[in-house]
Structures are given as C-alpha cells and as structure tokens.
Amino acid sequence: MGATGGSGVLAAGLLWVALVAAVTEEPPAHALAEVLFCQPAMPSLGLALTFDADQLFWFDFPGSRWTPRLPDLPPWPPALEPPTQLLRDATLCQDLRRALTALAAGMLPESKGIPVADVFPVQPPALGEATTLVCMVANIFPPAVEISWQLDGVPVTQGVTHTHYTPTADLTFIRFSYLSVTPAAGDIYTCIVTHEGDNASVVAYWVPPNPVTSEVLETALCGAAMALGILLALLGIAMVLAARRSAHG
Template structure:
C-alpha cells in the first residue's frame, strides 16, 4: 500500500474506530461526566492503543507492545489492576484492529485521498512567569492522529531534549487526539524557546516558539511596586495630617 493510500486508511480508520468509544461508554456519573475506553488503530507506530478516560482526562493507558498498564498520575497506581481486567476483551481489540486494517487496505486501494491540515502546536507556561525563577514549559499538540511524535525542545536554537511520544495521548470529545510535552526551564530576558513536532510518516516539522514577555526582571517589578505603595502611603499620611491641622486652625479662628 503506497503512502497516499496509507494516509487515507489512517483517516478513515480513525473515524470508524473512534465511534466505538461512544458505544462502549462504561457508565455515567451524571449528565456532565462519563467514563470511557478509547481504542485507536493504524498502520504506523503505535499501531494500536487503548485509553481509559474520565471525560477528556486520561486515567490509564494500555501498551500493547509489552501488555502493561500505565497510570497517568501516581494517585491512580492503586487502581492499575482494575483498569483493564478483561484479557479476552484486550485480545478482541487487537483482532479488530488487524481486521480493519486488512479490509480497509483493500477497499481504499484505488481511491485518491483528500488533503488535510496538520496539527496545531502551542507553548505556554505551567505557572505565572517570573524571570530568573524555575518554571515549566508545556507544548500542547492538538488535532493529532496518534502516530509516533518526535518532540524536540530548543533554547536559542540549541537542542535541550528530544523524545519519542508513542502512547501518551488524550482522546477529545470531537474524536481528535491531543498530546503534551513538558520542559523545566529558568527563563531570562531574550531567551527563545521552541517546541518542534515531527509526525511519523510526515516529512514536515511543526514549530511553536515561546519568549518571555516581561521587559524587566520580575523582582525589579515587585520592588518598584512596593516602593510606589510605600511612597503613596507616606503622601496620604502627610495629606491627612495637613488637612487635620487646617481644620483645627479654622476651628480656632471661628
């Protein structure tokens, strides 16, 4: 199967397979919350993935490569064994993926795929910006189908880290996927950070830049504001004393 046919297979397969979680919703807490399983399947890596979601927040991820379960946060560790307890269901998911791929490859053999846009990448801080203070940059990758992502962080064009993200995805309510990458930094004025995302099977690279927005050091801003507040307090105190003296003098004159 050539590359155009492969891409169309991925898109159509993504749409078909992601209809399953809506039918496989495990239970409703109320009208606004739901627990669900999301299965994705594609020819490229990772070829198969299974997520346990609460609304649009990931709780667990099942890795078909080594048959392991990964909690999204340490607090979920105590429920790891309860996340995907039915091994027969896991095997049926894998068989369903293989069947879909084989049948769609044949069905879409001579169909020309439609062009589609790339993923949207944005970078922001986890905490309010303070120059010279440690913070965390978050690279959010939206509207991404879950092939393997190579995510490269740079500071002033120098590579800081490079990671391969193959399994950590969030399934959104509109049947799209979202992924994140994190970088601990200590930003200073004139620093330029970038998050570069390369999708497996795609020759293009998506780049998002982030630079500090404060023109002066945050500590200096705090010192200036404290100084202004103290000065205004003294001024208002003197004005109050002056008005008191004037009122007392006027009273004595009468």
C-alpha cells in the same frame, strides 16, 4: 479532520473502538470512554481510558498492563478486562484495518488533521527560577507525531517528557510534552511538531517575560513621586500668588 486526495488510503488505516457511558442526571453530561486505535505508523497500537477530556489510564501493550496517567490513581482492576482479551481486540483491530484499507485503496482519500501547538509555563515564571514548560498539541490525526524542543535554535533533549495520546470527542487526539527549564532574559524556547512522513512542521514559541527589576522600579517610583511633589509645590505657589493679586486688587 481534513482530507487530502491522491493517497488512496483509508483514514490512515485507523479503527476506533469506544465504549461511552453518559451521566444525565444533571447537565452537563459526563462521558467515560475507552478508545482503541491501530495504524501502520508508530505507535501501531494505542488504548486509553478517558473521563471527559482527561486521560485516566493507558494500556502498555508491550508490558500487557494498564498504566495510570497520574501516579496517585488507584491501580486498574486486572479482572475487569484481562490483558489477554485486550490483546485479542488489538489483533482484531489490525486485521480489520488491513482488510478495510485493501477494500478502500484508490477509492477514499487520506484523512489528516493539522496539529495546533501552544506553549505555556505550568506556573507564572520568574527569571532564574526553575519551572516547567508545557507544549499542548491538539487536533492530531493520525496519532503519529514527533514533538521536539529547542532553546535558541539548539535542540534540547534533557528534561523532556511526553504523554501518551488522549482521544477527544471530535475524533482527534491531544498530546502533551514537558520541558524543565530555568528561563533567562532573551531565551527563546521552541516546540516543534512533525507528522510522520510530512515535510511540514508546526512550531510554537515561548519567550520568558522580562519584568522590570526592583531597582529600576524603585527609581521610577521615586522619580514619579518627586515629579508629583514639584508639581504640587508649583501649584501651591501659583495659588498663593493669585490670592495676593486678588487682595491687592
């Protein structure tokens, strides 16, 4: 995370609460972490349960329920952490954030991370066949970014889904955005990441590969085979002529 002077805000007003359990029987160790964050920006609250770098569950505060990251995960046991307790923790987080921000105002700079974006397809793409593009945005801090898509400079909103923020071991966040596409030759897909309140954006591009068509490939192979045949024929004629000259000599 980088620091910028002049704002006098305590780390964007974020407070982390984490519970980590490490399995040390054999390397590498694994970590199960529960991370709660609160901030003035949206989303104002976030709570995620992760195993190593993978998010398992996130807590839906408006709905007061745990939601699995993947649909085939079993439901979170409601008696393990009652929603009322988590809502009290969230209130405490906001109260502490406001108190610490008031104490540190004018003393500590604002801490920000510069997002890093990368766009790639879920599976090897083929022109004219439907696939999904993934925009992976890492080094997010604070967790308040907007991710948008463009096709040839035109905004795209259909077929777009976003994940919730996943905390990482280096105290930043990662987030994914997905776009359903049917790539065509010459398409230029753009993933744009913007921090709330910033005038700068991080942009990542993806251009579908332009493979050689089967007809062109067949023509090239036939041409190469013909050229090789002519070369071998000329070599054979040269060898015959050389042998005859040796015999007459």
